[in-house]
Amino acid sequence: MRIGFVGTGTIAEAIIEGVTKSSLAPEYIVISPRNKDIAGRLAAMHEVVRIGDTNQAVVDESDMIFIAVRPQVVEEVLRELTFRPKQHVVSLVATLSADQLRCWLGEEVIITQAIPLPFVAERQGVTAVFPPNQEAMYFFAALGTAIAVHSKDEFDLTALASSLMGSYFGLLEGIADWFSEKGMPAEITRSYVARLFASLSDIAIKSSHKPLGTLRHEYSTRGGLNEQLFQEFSHLGGLDALKGALQKVHGRIRGA
Ligand SMILES: NC(=O)c1ccc[n+]([C@@H]2O[C@H](COP(=O)([O-])OP(=O)(O)OC[C@H]3O[C@@H](n4cnc5c(N)ncnc54)[C@H](OP(=O)(O)O)[C@@H]3O)[C@@H](O)[C@H]2O)c1
Secondary structure (H helix, E strand, C coil): CCEECCCCCCHHHHHHHHHHHHCCCCCCEEEECHEEEEHHHHHHCCCEEECCCHHHHHHHHHCCCECCCHHHHHHHHHHHHCCCCCEEEEEEECCCCCHHHHHHHCCCCCCEECCCEEEEHHCEEEEEEECCCCHHHHHCCCEEEEECCHHHHHHHHHHHHHHHHHHHHHHHHHHHHHHCCCCCCCHHHHHHHHHHHHHHHHHHHHHCCCCCHHHHCCCCCCHHHHHHHHHHHHHHHHHHHHHHHHHHHHHHHHHC
């Protein structure tokens, strides 16, 4: 497998780190010269990585090319490039539709869209792949878990789900701040609640056969503190606020 990256930034670096720890064993990974610092670091650290002279050289020397530039520059970057028929292009660019990509890349290119998350660096990422092209599924399964997505609507919703990362930390921050006001050092709250959430996430994954409402009841004694906290949260509009925010961001994704 000869892998290329057009755009060598945060997510490209995370994927390359994951690949070097995986069993994928590509023949080589060729990366675009930008960003110079990241490209230089990756090439110095990993023998399998080398820096291409230009974006076009990256394309020419690869079978599977990841597009990892920001949405603001993607059109300008892609319009300058020529791809071979049947070359496999994996777009990581959030909010870019397959129709738009097809228009810039041509009919002959195989296009896959994917949403890797930074955890791929440790091979713990969950990556949505649309359509679930076999090569892309195999690739991302080696970096954690690959989720097969079969429609644009599902892909948009997965993009929405991936945008919960900031809210997770914001929620943790809000909890730590509140406890801090009550006298608990923020670091202790952070350590306690982050581990609590990690254990709960583990249960949610391992008990995938159980409805989430069942788990909520199992982890809330009737009349107890857990039950009351969730009721108060709901009555104060917590769930409605969350759903309202999801609705707004979903609208933005669909409108893009
Ligand atoms: N970060 C994530 O967790 C994540 C997850 C999934 C998808 N994505 C998507 O992946 C894409 C990249 O995100 P990122 O977080 O990795 O952004 P980033 O760190 O800013 O990386 C983008 C890279 O593109 C380079 N670049 C800019 N213009 C270029 C050009 N003309 N030719 C070649 N390279 C060029 C930039 O180089 P300079 O620094 O020199 O400008 C930078 O290294 C985005 O579309 C984003 O939506 C990101």
